[in-house]
Amino acid sequence: MEAVVFVFSLLDCCALIFLSVYFIITLSDLECDYINARSCCSKLNKWVIPELIGHTIVTVLMLISLHWFIFLLNLPVATWNIYRYIMVPSGNMGVFDPTEIHNRGQLKSHMKEAMIKLGFHLLCFFMYLYSGSNRPC
Secondary structure, three states: OHHHHHHHHHHHHHHHHHHHHHHHHHHHHHHOOOOOHHHHHHHHHOOHHHHHHHHHHHHHHHHHOOOHHHHHHHHHHHHHHHHHHHOOOOOOOOOOOOOOOOOOOHHHHHHHHHHHHHHHHHHHHHHHHHHHHOOOO
8 A cells, every 4th residue: 555655656756747848938928929928828727736736636645645744844835836836827728827926026936946846846856755665565
């Protein structure tokens, strides 16, 4: 059962790393004016809920399997993702809104958040890899 938990967590973490890189590339394209704000936000908003679900599943899985340290490490990021999704103002397109992404300087904060998440998911990847391979058969 331990191996299944860490294999699933490792695969989920790979998907979250891919999403973080996708967010960074798409936001960089917006910053360099390769795409417009509306198409950028539309692309990114499609992946907000899958990212939220993927990270929340791993967090709950670590709670159920009693891996307290990993659960407590994942909890703030899962909570932040849920908070960010819930606190979207009415009338906005989603977490990423084309009318506000340039006006209020949100592009830099979204980029910084994506970089931090990429670093966090890379750390988790190696932690899951080590934890899964360190278990006795």
